[in-house]
Amino acid sequence: MLIAWHAWARRSFPWRADGASLYVKILVEVLLQRTRAETVARFLPGFLDRFPSWAELAVSDERALGEALKPIGLWRRRAAPLHSLALAVVESNESWPIDRESLEALPAVGQYIANAILLFVHGQRQPLMDASMARLLRRYFDLCPQKADIRHDPVLHETAYKVLAEGDAVELNWAMLDLAAMVCLPRNPRCEDCPLKRTCRYRLHCKKMGTN
DNA sequence: AATACGGGGAG
């Protein structure tokens, strides 16, 4: 069982803590883009020291924000959109849209972060569909991706919604992300250590055809 | 459908 495994193997991050603010939860999703969670975990305290809220972020100098983001990379890519997002959030008095179209119209918000907002802000059963969750689902269910872009792959998303249909959607998301990050690795997956190895379709596929 | 963005960690 995925949740049973996660109960003892779960990774602990500041933004997963009970007291984590909505600001921290959404902000980190921007910081986590193409960036290891452990890297963000180390970087976050100092960043929050300087930018503790949407308001502080909104009134900050964009160049200074870029400088602050340098240690985790993609700083030029993140600074402007993040600053614009902060302005929009303050302008709306921190009330988040509930429809996907409005959310994805926000700066720095794409398919993934829109789902994160629907999950964390509105409590909807939405998948945090990143590259690693896509890999996990593709392997476990032996899926053939319809699209090169995981964000618009109906098979991946339908499968994810089925997984999230029952139980704690947030915990299930974290469990899948953690399993993908620690066991279902991109190159050398540790299948022998996997809690799902009994039912995973990837093991057979793996032994017959090698890696993928 | 491809690419750029980016510093840092793991093998």
Added chain:
DNA sequence: CTCCCAGTATT
């Protein structure tokens, strides 16, 4: 040294 990382915006 190469590959990959809780993606997004642009071409």
